[in-house]
Amino acid sequence: MSNVHETLTLYKAKNLRLVGQPSTEYSWFPGYAWTITECLGCWNHFGWKFTATNHKLRPENVFRVSRKSTEVMVEVADQPNSEDTLLSKSSSLQEDSMN
Numbered sequence: 001m002s003n004v005h006e007t008l009t010l011y012k013a014k015n016l017r018l019v020g021q022p023s024t025e026y027s028w029f030p031g032y033a034w035t036i037t038e039c040l041g042c043w044n045h046f047g048w049k050f051t052a053t054n055h056k057l058r059p060e061n062v063f064r065v066s067r068k069s070t071e072v073m074v075e076v077a078d079q080p081n082s083e084d085t086l087l088s089k090s091s092s093l094q095e096d097s098m099n
Contacts (some may be wrong), residue, residue: 001007001046003009003053005017005064005066006013006067006068007047007064007065007066007067008064008065008067008070009062009063009064009065010062010063010064010065011059011061011062011063012063012064013037013049015039015040016037016038016039016040016046016049016063017037017038017039017040017043018036018037018049019035019036019037019038020035020036021035021067022034022035022051022055023035024026024053028050028064029050029053029062031052031057032050032051032053032057032090033050033051033053034048034049034050034051035048035049035051035079036048037049037063037065039069044062044069045066045069045091046065046066046069047064047065047066048063048064049061050063050064064090
């Protein structure tokens with residue numbers, strides 16, 4: 001039996017910890033190794049970090065984040081024209097468009 005994950009793709013993420021070593025086994029993206037990510041605050045599963053195994057691949061790193069672990073909020077910044085920020089229950093991620 002397999003799990004189905006609805007995911008978001010992000011270039012940058014913060015307040016996450018990596019669990020284990022990168023692995024290319026069963027990678028969703030050829031040429032990339034995956035590492036599990038967890039929320040730094042509550043240690044819940046948050047998604048995966050994919051790291052290029054070949055220095056010629058771009059992007060070098062990308063995050064696939066489980067949508068059920070996130071909620072959309074607006075972060076108020078000190079500067080006008082701040083970007084919207086995607087926040088988990090204990091972690092925050094800044095979304096960059098990959099479309």
